[in-house]
Amino acid sequence: MASNPSIHDTIPQEKQPAVTRGGFYGRLSINQKRTLWAWAFLAVPILFYVVIRFYPTGNAMVLSFQEWNLLGDRTWNGVDNYITLFSDPVFWQVFRNTFAYLLIGTPVSLVISFIIAYHLDQVRFMHGTIRALYFVPFMTSAVAMAWVWRWFYQDVPIGLFNNMLASVGIAQIDFLDSTTNALPSILAPAIWAGLGFQIIIFMAGLRAIPRTFYEAAKIDGVSTWTVLWEITLPLLRPTIVFIVVLSSIGFLRIFDHVFNMTTANPGGPLNSTKPLVLMIYQTAFDSFDMGYAAAQTVVLFVILLIVSLIQLRLLKDR
Amino acid sequence: MAATDDLAVRASSDALLKASAPPKKRNMAQFIRWVLLFAGGIVMVMPLAYMISTSMKWPWEVYNLGLIPEEPTLENYTHVLEDGRFFGWFINSLVIATITTLSALFFDSLVGYTLCKFKFRGRYIVFIAILSTLMIPTEMLVIPWYMMSQSFGWLDSYWGIMFPGLMTAFGVFLMKQFFETVPDDFLEAARIDGLNEFQIWWQVAMPMVRPALAALAIFIFLGNWTAFLWPLIVTTSPDLYTLPVGLSSFGDEADVAWELIMTGAAISTLPTLVFFLIFQRFIIRGVVMAGLKG
Numbered sequence: 001m002a003s004n005p006s007i008h009d010t011i012p013q014e015k016q017p018a019v020t021r022g023g024f025y026g027r028l029s030i031n032q033k034r035t036l037w038a039w040a041f042l043a044v045p046i047l048f049y050v051v052i053r054f055y056p057t058g059n060a061m062v063l064s065f066q067e068w069n070l071l072g073d074r075t076w077n078g079v080d081n082y083i084t085l086f087s088d089p090v091f092w093q094v095f096r097n098t099f100a101y102l103l104i105g106t107p108v109s110l111v112i113s114f115i116i117a118y119h120l121d122q123v124r125f126m127h128g129t130i131r132a133l134y135f136v137p138f139m140t141s142a143v144a145m146a147w148v149w150r151w152f153y154q155d156v157p158i159g160l161f162n163n164m165l166a167s168v169g170i171a172q173i174d175f176l177d178s179t180t181n182a183l184p185s186i187l188a189p190a191i192w193a194g195l196g197f198q199i200i201i202f203m204a205g206l207r208a209i210p211r212t213f214y215e216a217a218k219i220d221g222v223s224t225w226t227v228l229w230e231i232t233l234p235l236l237r238p239t240i241v242f243i244v245v246l247s248s249i250g251f252l253r254i255f256d257h258v259f260n261m262t263t264a265n266p267g268g269p270l271n272s273t274k275p276l277v278l279m280i281y282q283t284a285f286d287s288f289d290m291g292y293a294a295a296q297t298v299v300l301f302v303i304l305l306i307v308s309l310i311q312l313r314l315l316k317d318r
Numbered sequence: 319m320a321a322t323d324d325l326a327v328r329a330s331s332d333a334l335l336k337a338s339a340p341p342k343k344r345n346m347a348q349f350i351r352w353v354l355l356f357a358g359g360i361v362m363v364m365p366l367a368y369m370i371s372t373s374m375k376w377p378w379e380v381y382n383l384g385l386i387p388e389e390p391t392l393e394n395y396t397h398v399l400e401d402g403r404f405f406g407w408f409i410n411s412l413v414i415a416t417i418t419t420l421s422a423l424f425f426d427s428l429v430g431y432t433l434c435k436f437k438f439r440g441r442y443i444v445f446i447a448i449l450s451t452l453m454i455p456t457e458m459l460v461i462p463w464y465m466m467s468q469s470f471g472w473l474d475s476y477w478g479i480m481f482p483g484l485m486t487a488f489g490v491f492l493m494k495q496f497f498e499t500v501p502d503d504f505l506e507a508a509r510i511d512g513l514n515e516f517q518i519w520w521q522v523a524m525p526m527v528r529p530a531l532a533a534l535a536i537f538i539f540l541g542n543w544t545a546f547l548w549p550l551i552v553t554t555s556p557d558l559y560t561l562p563v564g565l566s567s568f569g570d571e572a573d574v575a576w577e578l579i580m581t582g583a584a585i586s587t588l589p590t591l592v593f594f595l596i597f598q599r600f601i602i603r604g605v606v607m608a609g610l611k612g
Binding site: 033034035037038039041042044045046048049052053054055056057059060063070116119120122123125128129130131132133134135136137139140141142143144145147148149150151152154157158160163164167189192195196197200201204242253255256259260263264277280281284285290293294297298300301304305308 | 348351352354355356358359360362363365366368369372381383425428429431432436437438439441444447448451453454455457458459460461462463464465466468481482484485487490514515516519540543544546547551561562563565566569570576579580582583584586587590591593594595598599601602605606609610
């Protein structure tokens with residue numbers, strides 16, 4: 001804004017002798033000085049973002065068109081990595097798993113957290129305590145909780161769940177060793193840990209709805225259900241969009257829970273729980289097939305981008 | 319006509335608002351609602367309760383369903399801590415999470431402040447560029463980060479674990495939002511008083527956004543305390559593991575008893591739980607603040 005040398009530039013300058021540092025700096029106008037300060041403040045961060053964010057992003061994209069085992073030279077191989085990936089049945093299995101985490105996890109956690117938030121919002125007695133009970137799991141580490149739940153899921157006589165089932169005479173359930181049960185079993189602690197955050201955000205959204213809407217509805221004698229569907233939920237749309245986008249991204253990137261609950265055979269049994277991030281990890285750091293792994297990260301990036309854009313479009317407009 | 323209608327409506331609305339449904343039924347519904355919510359809350363903390371209770375049980379009663387240990391013991395804790403590794407992992411996690419949090423708070427708020435309060439050509443591009451990095455998943459960056467760490471010798475070092483998190487785009491965005499609430503007059507007054515721009519930011523603007531800084535600090539600390547993927551990749555020597563990586567490798571060792579794993583899990587969870595219990599209201603407010611503004 002050097003083109004705007006107005007009163008501001010000249011008057012305070014005389015009152016401000018503290019910042020004189022040599023001839024060049026002293027001759028600058030206030031706005032020029034401020035611009036200099038701004039770039040000085042931004043210098044280290046810009047360097048950081050270029051070196052630690054942008055360059056690696058470009059590097060990953062370039063690497064996805066190359067072959068590299070971490071030791072030899074990087075050699076170009078065109079779109080071979082992508083062709084290999086899309087013709088790999090394991091990838092499609094992983095793709096289905098990743099979307100299973102998303103398509104089960106997001107709606108289930110959304111519905112449960114809304115129901116709890118909706119009712120908790122109308123409860124005064126011990127409100128803070130109950131809220132804390134729901135929120136506490138959010139403060140835990142996914143790795144620690146994965147191991148706790150993994151113990152719950154063990155067979156009789158070790159696992160808590162199966163011991164409980166046994167004590168009421170129900171046959172034990174194969175949680176983690178079954179190709180059909182393992183994925184939901186791993187998803188459960190992920191949903192559990194995230195509920196508290198969603199409940200808090202939902203309650204903040206509910207509080208933000210002006211009371212007058214409810215008063216008007218009351219005057220019209222509208223039923224509670226109609227109020228919920230016609231007033232509360234539509235006005236809650238921004239909150240819902242926020243939670244859906246955030247939790248979708250979280251479920252698409254699930255890794256900690258899966259890795260720790262299936263360490264003996266990560267992503268097993270028979271790849272039935274393997275999400276894309278785990279496949280990336282194994283390709284890169286077990287097989288050291290860096291180019292192929294980079295191609296998988298690009299696919300993950302594109303999936304995240306598309307899913308977020310679709311959700312924003314679907315839920316925000318209208 | 320309009321006036322009388324208004325009056326009539328207002329009168330009836332007052333009446334409606336004051337008149338409540340038959341109190342007995344309402345109280346009953348409210349009571350059931352409370353009981354169900356409370357029960358649900360208890361279920362939510364059950365996994366944590368079992369983790370803590372099992373960490374205080376002797377091996378012979380680990381597989382009992384009872385929540386209260388018959389003979390509570392801290393034997394598991396002494397065993398795990400005497401082993402030494404968990405103590406080292408705890409220190410690693412604490413140091414790494416603390417340094418990254420301080421760095422991110424400093425730089426995120428400095429950048430947020432600059433982009434908010436300085437008008438100069440290019441600031442919009444800088445803001446969009448930083449914000450756009452939010453779209454890039456960490457998973458896409460770990461491979462290039464690993465390559466960088468390998469060529470610069472950062473593997474297996476604190477710096478290697480920390481460098482990706484020293485600044486966050488989310489924090490820049492959050493702090494920029496909050497600096498909007500700081501009136502320019504204050505900054506102008508400080509400028510007239512002869513403070514330089516750094517002093518204005520540090521001494522005048524920063525104290526005014528303390529709640530936002532605290533909220534950001536909680537998020538970043540928790541994120542680094544629980545981070546798993548990158549520390550798992552960048553560390554190979556057990557001495558440098560963080561708590562999650564250490565716990566993961568510990569649990570995976572052959573024949574490790576479940577009560578010891580629960581003890582390890584408790585050690586990595588209890589600090590944040592205690593922190594939450596002390597600063598509960600404050601943390602929840604911070605989560606809402608960061609969540610809604612971010």
